[in-house]
Amino acid sequence: MKVFKWSILAITAFAVAGFAFVYFSPDYAIYSVRTESMKPAIKMGDMIVTGPLSGFFSGELQSGAVVTYTRNEELTTHRVVSVDGNTLVTKGDAVEESDPWAVAMSDVSGVYLFKIPYGGYLANFIRTRLGWLLVVILPSMLLVGLIIWDIVKEIRAIKTSRAPASTAQETAETPASASREAIVLTPKIGKSAKEIIEASTKEFNEAAESLMREFEESLGWTEKISIHPGLPKLAKES
Numbered sequence: 001m002k003v004f005k006w007s008i009l010a011i012t013a014f015a016v017a018g019f020a021f022v023y024f025s026p027d028y029a030i031y032s033v034r035t036e037s038m039k040p041a042i043k044m045g046d047m048i049v050t051g052p053l054s055g056f057f058s059g060e061l062q063s064g065a066v067v068t069y070t071r072n073e074e075l076t077t078h079r080v081v082s083v084d085g086n087t088l089v090t091k092g093d094a095v096e097e098s099d100p101w102a103v104a105m106s107d108v109s110g111v112y113l114f115k116i117p118y119g120g121y122l123a124n125f126i127r128t129r130l131g132w133l134l135v136v137i138l139p140s141m142l143l144v145g146l147i148i149w150d151i152v153k154e155i156r157a158i159k160t161s162r163a164p165a166s167t168a169q170e171t172a173e174t175p176a177s178a179s180r181e182a183i184v185l186t187p188k189i190g191k192s193a194k195e196i197i198e199a200s201t202k203e204f205n206e207a208a209e210s211l212m213r214e215f216e217e218s219l220g221w222t223e224k225i226s227i228h229p230g231l232p233k234l235a236k237e238s
Contacts, residue, residue: 012143027051028050028052029068030048031047031050031077037093037095038066038079040093042115043117044120045118045119046117047115047116048068050109050110050111051111053108063080065080066111067080067111069088069107069109070107078091078092078099079092081098084102086105086106087104
């Protein structure tokens with residue numbers, strides 16, 4: 001169980017670090033797909049991650065690569081059909097004809113690396129208050145709580161393992177005379193404790209019977225509760 005929780009923590013930390021790197025890096029970006037023009041490779045609602053041209057992960061740009069470019073201040077993600085110097089011919093996988101415009105290499109913002117299916121829907125949901133609470137806040141609190149609970153259990157286990165050792169050491173250091181005195185005093189302590197319990201029980205019974213008599217007299221009942229040492233029981237008056 002502990003290995004599972006630490007594995008989940010490691011995966012979560014790795015995912016958060018990866019998204020933070022992509023988010024803050026100027027060469028990498030995350031986009032949500034809003035159309036079906038690249039179906040079935042990329043569907044509407046998917047989240048895609050893009051990298052720089054000729055980057056370590058993307059390699060050299062050539063036909064068949066998927067790029068995201070800017071046209072009329074809008075982003076489009078299509079597949080490269082051909083490369084002609086500093087211009088590209090692109091088309092969507094779901095469209096039969098190529099795009100009627102040439103794409104300048106300078107307009108390309110990134111090369112497609114991978115997608116997260118339906119990640120765009122999740123990203124839009126996280127932007128809401130409810131989504132932020134359910135997807136980010138509550139899982140984080142739960143994970144932190146599990147880690148704290150593991151730490152508390154470890155501390156308790158350490159204290160428990162040390163307790164018998166310290167007790168045994170104290171017993172070994174106790175003089176034999178002290179042990180004999182404890183044995184002699186034990187019957188006296190037991191006898192006095194028994195007398196205290198009996199006296200307390202007697203006083204409790206007397207007080208309870210007195211209260212019940214007053215209660216019966218005020219209501220005119222013909223039954224009373226007789227309390228004796230042991231279980232209470234009902235006793236009818238004749």
